[in-house]
Amino acid sequence: MTLPLHTIGYEGSSIEDFLATLSIAGIDLVIDVRDVPLSRKKGFSKNALRQQLAGYGIDYQHLKALGDPKEGRIAARERRFDDFRQIYGEHLRTDEAQNAVDAAVTMANAQRACLLCFERDHHECHRLAVAIEMAKRADFRLIHIGVKRGVAPIRGENAKHGDFAFVG
Structure with a gap:
C-alpha cells in the first residue's frame, strides 16, 4: 500500500499559516531534518515548534543526522546547487545518516509524516x-x-482533523 510522505519548507511563512497547512494536510508527525533546528523566525526553533505542533495534535521528531552539513548549506545559499547536492549526497551515505533514514521510514510508516526544513x-x-x-x-x-x-483550522468540539476556513 502506497503511503503519502509530505515535505514542507517554512520560508516566508508565518507560524499560524504553517500550522494550519499541516493541519489541513492531516499531518500527524513532523520530522525536522535541519542540522541546526534554530530559526530567527518566531515559532520555528525546535522547542517552540514542538510546543506549537503539540497544540495541533502533531508530534515532532528532530533527526539531526539528516541535516545538511554547514558546507552544504553555504553552497546552497550561494546557489552552487551542484556542489550542494554532492556535499549532501556524501553526507547521506554515512552510517549515521543511513540509520536516521531507517528511523524516518519507520516513523513515516506509522504516522502521516512530513519532512521539515527551511x-x-x-x-x-x-x-x-x-x-x-x-x-x-x-x-x-x-x-x-x-x-x-x-x-485557519476550525477548532472546537465538532471540528475534525483537517477542517479549515479561509480568513481575512
Whole structure:
C-alpha cells in the first residue's frame, strides 16, 4: 500500500499559516531534518515548534543526522546547487545518516509524516534527497506542500482533523 510522505519548507511563512497547512494536510508527525533546528523566525526553533505542533495534535521528531552539513548549506545559499547536492549526497551515505533514514521510514510508516526544513522550494533543499532515499526503502508517494496563506483550522468540539476556513 502506497503511503503519502509530505515535505514542507517554512520560508516566508508565518507560524499560524504553517500550522494550519499541516493541519489541513492531516499531518500527524513532523520530522525536522535541519542540522541546526534554530530559526530567527518566531515559532520555528525546535522547542517552540514542538510546543506549537503539540497544540495541533502533531508530534515532532528532530533527526539531526539528516541535516545538511554547514558546507552544504553555504553552497546552497550561494546557489552552487551542484556542489550542494554532492556535499549532501556524501553526507547521506554515512552510517549515521543511513540509520536516521531507517528511523524516518519507520516513523513515516506509522504516522502521516512530513519532512521539515527551511527552503520553500523542495528542489533547492536537501529534504528532497531525504524523501527520495526514504521512498527507495518503502512504498511512499512524495507530496511537496507549500504553506497556504490566510487559512485557519476550525477548532472546537465538532471540528475534525483537517477542517479549515479561509480568513481575512
